[in-house]
Amino acid sequence: MSSAGTARPVGDGQGSNGEVQPAYGLIARSLAEGQVVPFLGAAASYAGVPEGRPHRLTDGPGLAARLISEWDGYPGMSGDPLTQVAQFYEECVAGRRDVFRYLRQMFFERQFDQAPPPTAEFLAAVDPPVGCGARI
16 A cells, blocks of 8 residues: 555556556466466457457347347337346346347357357466366
8 A cells, every 4th residue: 555545556567658557467477377367357258359240249238239129129228238128028028038048049059169259269378278177
């Protein structure tokens, strides 16, 4: 902590603009040693995959828009959040099983024979591979 009592970010150094840079070296070493688990955001499944690729996964707003366009009866706005859209279809139209079936088809069955996204390839290339089981 700084003398003012606020946490100071840890970094590899300062950039040319004086801002503290992320500790990429420390993160890379810790990842390679199996000491950290990467927390990936929603974009990890499609980062680096070109727009327009037929099997490119979508983000939350895109999935909400697909549900609204492919399923009938949504009374809200086209820009409503995914949580609200999915909850409507689960509780008022299709039920949890049909929503789950739709998501399974989209995220598993349509993706099964596709090349993994660059993020997955990167994590699989780390030695030891990330996601191959926990070391206790």
